[in-house]
Amino acid sequence: MLRLPRVIPRAAVRAFGTKEVPKLKSAEEASKGVSYSRGLFLGVNNAKLAFPYPKLSDDEISTLQMLVDPVIKTFETIDGRKIDETKTIPEDTMNNLRELGLFGLQIPEDLNGLGLSNTGYARVCEELRDGSIAVTLMAHQSIGLKGILLNGNEEQKQKYLPKLATGEQMAAFVLTEPSSGSDAQSIQTRAVLSEDKTHFILNGGKIWISNGGWAEVMTVFAQTNVDGKDKVTAFIVERGFGGVTSGPPEDKLGIRGSNTCQVFFDNVKIPVENVLGGGPDGKTGGMAGVGHGFKVAMNILNNGRFGIGATSGGNLRHIIKMAAEHATTRKQFGSTLSSFGLIKEKFGHLTLQTYAIESMAYMTTGMIDRGDPFCEIEAAMCKVYGSEALFNGVNEAIQVMGGTGFMKDWPFERYMRDSRILSIFEGTNEILRMLIALSGVKTAGERLSVVGSLFKNPFQDPAAITSEITDRIQKKLNLKKTPLEGVHPNLKASGELLQQRTQEFGEIIETLLRKHGKNIIHEQLQMKRVADAAIHLFAMTATISRASTALSANTPTAAHEQALAQLYAEYASDRVLAELRGIRTQKKKDERLFAIADQVFKEAKYIPSHPTGVNSS
Structure with a gap:
C-alpha cells in the first residue's frame, strides 16, 4: 500500500535552511537546478547532465597532445628513487618543469600561464609520475594559488599570477593547525586590524604545509573579528612581508621529496588589499572579504579534488602495464602467472576500477568546464574513489609481483608509500563521505519539507498533491520504464540497472x-x-556514458569498453544494494560496535586477556 509522507518536523525543516514554503516541484524538476549527483538523492538520473560523455574539441586535444608528450619524456628521465632517498627534487628537474609550463597550467595565457581547462589540467597531472613532484606542482596550483585564480580580484591576479605561472615564485595553501585539520572553523591563528585600518597583523602557526618552506606566496586563513564575532578570513601573504618563518622539513612516510613543514607568523603586516574574496562576485577583496575565508577555503578545496581522482587513474594505468608485463612473462608451475584464475581476477578488478575512476574524473571536469551547477559532490567522489582505488591497486600489484614487488629495486613499495597520503589530505575521506552524504541529503530534504507542508495543509495546492501521489504510485508500480536518453542500445540493461x-x-x-x-x-x-x-551510482553513470560514446563513435576500443561498463554496472549495482540493505538492517549492529569502541576508549587499550594467559605487565 502507498504510504503518504508524514510531515517533516519543523526542526528538520529549519536544519535544511527552508524558511518559506516554495512551490512544489517534482523530483525531476528539482533535479534540473542542481548537479547530477545531487539529483541522485532525489531518485533521479538527470540524463541531460550525464549524456553524452564530455568531449574535448579537436584543437584542445591537439594542444594537450603537444604538452603531454614532452611531459611523458621528461618523467622518463627522472629518478624517483633518488628523489625519495635524498628527500630532494634536483634544481635541474625543477627548471625543466618550469620550462614545460607546469607551474601555470590553468593560469590564463595573458598572465604567463597555459590557460588549460579543468580537463586539460587533469590530463597533464596524470603524467606526473613521481609522487613528490606531483604533490609539489599540485599543491602549488590546485590549492596554493587557486584562491587567487578563483576569488582574486583583477589587481591581485595581475600582481601575483604571472610569477607563479612561470615558477619564479611558488605558492602554498596554509590552513591546517595542531587544533584544526578538517575543521577549518576551529583555527587559532589570528589577524587583527591595525588602528589606521590599512593592514592586518597576523600571528600564529600552521602545520603540515605542502611547499611551506619554499613558497614566496601563501593563501593563509586566520580568525578575524567581525562585529564582535570570530570569522575566518583568507589572506594573500608574501614571505617578503617579514615575520614569516618555516620549520625544518617533516620526515614523511611517502612523497619524501616534497616539502612539508610548519609555518610561523610573527606580527606579519598584511595590507588590507590582500584580503581574498567577499563582495557579490566573490572576488572583491579588501575589507569586503573579511569573514569570508571559510567560503574561500571550501571553494579552493572543492574545485581541486578532481585532480586526485584523475592522477589516481593515470597511476593505475601505469601500474597495470608494469604488473601485466610481469604476469605474462613470469612462470610458476610451468605456466605464466597470467594463466591463473586468481591473478586474472586481480587484473579484471584493477581494470574495472581504473575505467571507473577515469570515467568519473573526466565526467566531473567536463561538467565543471561547461558550467554545470556546482560540482563539489562529484569532485569529492573522485577524490575518495580514486585515492582508495590507487592504494588498493598498488597493493594488488605488489601481490602479483611477489617478493620482487617488495624490493626497493622496483618502484611499487614507493608507490604504496606515496599514495597513502591521498586519502588524508585535501579533506580526509571520512570527512568527504560526510560532505557527499549530507550535501545530497540536504537537497532531498529541501524538497521533502515542501511535500510534508502540502500534505499537512492539502488546500494549499491540491493539484501539486495529486501530481505527487500519481508520481509515487507510478514509481511503486515501476510504470516509468523510459530508457535514459543517450544510453547506447548495447548498454540498455546497464542503464536500467542504474x-x-x-x-x-x-x-x-x-x-x-x-x-x-x-x-x-x-x-x-x-x-x-x-x-x-x-559514489557507485555516479561511477555507474560515468562508465555507461563513456562506453556509450565510444560505441556510438565506433572507436577501436568500443567493444572492450562495452564489456567494462556492463560488468562494472553489475558489480556497482550489487554494492549499492548492499549499502541500502545495510541502511535498513545494520543500525543495531552499529550500536554494538560503538559500545565496544567506547570500552576500548575508556581503558585506552585492547581489553581481552592474552589467549595464552601470559599477559603483559
Whole structure:
C-alpha cells in the first residue's frame, strides 16, 4: 500500500535552511537546478547532465597532445628513487618543469600561464609520475594559488599570477593547525586590524604545509573579528612581508621529496588589499572579504579534488602495464602467472576500477568546464574513489609481483608509500563521505519539507498533491520504464540497472529523513553507506556514458569498453544494494560496535586477556 509522507518536523525543516514554503516541484524538476549527483538523492538520473560523455574539441586535444608528450619524456628521465632517498627534487628537474609550463597550467595565457581547462589540467597531472613532484606542482596550483585564480580580484591576479605561472615564485595553501585539520572553523591563528585600518597583523602557526618552506606566496586563513564575532578570513601573504618563518622539513612516510613543514607568523603586516574574496562576485577583496575565508577555503578545496581522482587513474594505468608485463612473462608451475584464475581476477578488478575512476574524473571536469551547477559532490567522489582505488591497486600489484614487488629495486613499495597520503589530505575521506552524504541529503530534504507542508495543509495546492501521489504510485508500480536518453542500445540493461538502483536510493534517502530529521547529521555510519551508494551510482553513470560514446563513435576500443561498463554496472549495482540493505538492517549492529569502541576508549587499550594467559605487565 502507498504510504503518504508524514510531515517533516519543523526542526528538520529549519536544519535544511527552508524558511518559506516554495512551490512544489517534482523530483525531476528539482533535479534540473542542481548537479547530477545531487539529483541522485532525489531518485533521479538527470540524463541531460550525464549524456553524452564530455568531449574535448579537436584543437584542445591537439594542444594537450603537444604538452603531454614532452611531459611523458621528461618523467622518463627522472629518478624517483633518488628523489625519495635524498628527500630532494634536483634544481635541474625543477627548471625543466618550469620550462614545460607546469607551474601555470590553468593560469590564463595573458598572465604567463597555459590557460588549460579543468580537463586539460587533469590530463597533464596524470603524467606526473613521481609522487613528490606531483604533490609539489599540485599543491602549488590546485590549492596554493587557486584562491587567487578563483576569488582574486583583477589587481591581485595581475600582481601575483604571472610569477607563479612561470615558477619564479611558488605558492602554498596554509590552513591546517595542531587544533584544526578538517575543521577549518576551529583555527587559532589570528589577524587583527591595525588602528589606521590599512593592514592586518597576523600571528600564529600552521602545520603540515605542502611547499611551506619554499613558497614566496601563501593563501593563509586566520580568525578575524567581525562585529564582535570570530570569522575566518583568507589572506594573500608574501614571505617578503617579514615575520614569516618555516620549520625544518617533516620526515614523511611517502612523497619524501616534497616539502612539508610548519609555518610561523610573527606580527606579519598584511595590507588590507590582500584580503581574498567577499563582495557579490566573490572576488572583491579588501575589507569586503573579511569573514569570508571559510567560503574561500571550501571553494579552493572543492574545485581541486578532481585532480586526485584523475592522477589516481593515470597511476593505475601505469601500474597495470608494469604488473601485466610481469604476469605474462613470469612462470610458476610451468605456466605464466597470467594463466591463473586468481591473478586474472586481480587484473579484471584493477581494470574495472581504473575505467571507473577515469570515467568519473573526466565526467566531473567536463561538467565543471561547461558550467554545470556546482560540482563539489562529484569532485569529492573522485577524490575518495580514486585515492582508495590507487592504494588498493598498488597493493594488488605488489601481490602479483611477489617478493620482487617488495624490493626497493622496483618502484611499487614507493608507490604504496606515496599514495597513502591521498586519502588524508585535501579533506580526509571520512570527512568527504560526510560532505557527499549530507550535501545530497540536504537537497532531498529541501524538497521533502515542501511535500510534508502540502500534505499537512492539502488546500494549499491540491493539484501539486495529486501530481505527487500519481508520481509515487507510478514509481511503486515501476510504470516509468523510459530508457535514459543517450544510453547506447548495447548498454540498455546497464542503464536500467542504474535507473532502478537510483530510484531505490532516492526512497531510502526519504526514509532516513523521515526517521531522523535534523539528527541525521549524527548518523555517521548510515551517512557513510549513503555516500558509498551515491559514489557507485555516479561511477555507474560515468562508465555507461563513456562506453556509450565510444560505441556510438565506433572507436577501436568500443567493444572492450562495452564489456567494462556492463560488468562494472553489475558489480556497482550489487554494492549499492548492499549499502541500502545495510541502511535498513545494520543500525543495531552499529550500536554494538560503538559500545565496544567506547570500552576500548575508556581503558585506552585492547581489553581481552592474552589467549595464552601470559599477559603483559
